[in-house]
Amino acid sequence: MSDSFATDVLDITTGATERVVDLTGECEQFLTRTASGRDGLLNIFVPHATAGIAILETGAGSDDDLLATLHHLLPADDRWQHRHGAPGHGRDHVLPALVPPHATLPVIGGRLELGTWQSVCLVDTNRDNPRRQVRLSFLG
Template structure:
């Protein structure tokens, strides 16, 4: 068994959903590991990861709207707001999604379904530089 690991820097433009699929697959292709498991871990508590549909952009818009309805930016609702009114809602949205994913690798690429992609969900309004640890183990 072989292993490889990297930290990918992801620059976000603020609140939104960012497709990471090609970036991750490009790194995987350079590792000379055809079959295994990729673990993705986002080192932040106000952004998250998801595997979601990549065909109809309305799915992503609806997901954003749903998260905003569940965790609205209303400072009267929360104790924590040290970094602004989007701070605590960002943490709540992250709890509802995930900060890590485990994805099988086949043929040196993520074994995603036809209509799937890996996305980073930026829950803060301001642009950020997010760190994504990618660990690959396999043969």
């Protein structure tokens, strides 16, 4: 593999509740190991049909607001055609259409370029699958 490309997989346990998990620290640690002061792109990808990646403020209620909004837009009831799993699980399979399973972000001088209040987050509403993988890839 080229020196200009590096990749790693994070194993994340989200538990039995809907969660927004801040991955910013893990992304920064990955870049410290792989970017070596270079410019490039960080791609964050979750290879699951029921989770997504969001860039948002955390810790000030925005993560809870996102989950509340998803509850409003995607109620956990029996309206969904996709019916295996817990009641309302079909909504989890619609989630990636609203919160995509990936994000690509600029890296300048080996550092993630986020706005002051922005964080990289895993969004997981699927209570049936408490273990997730997130692939981080740097191209620079």
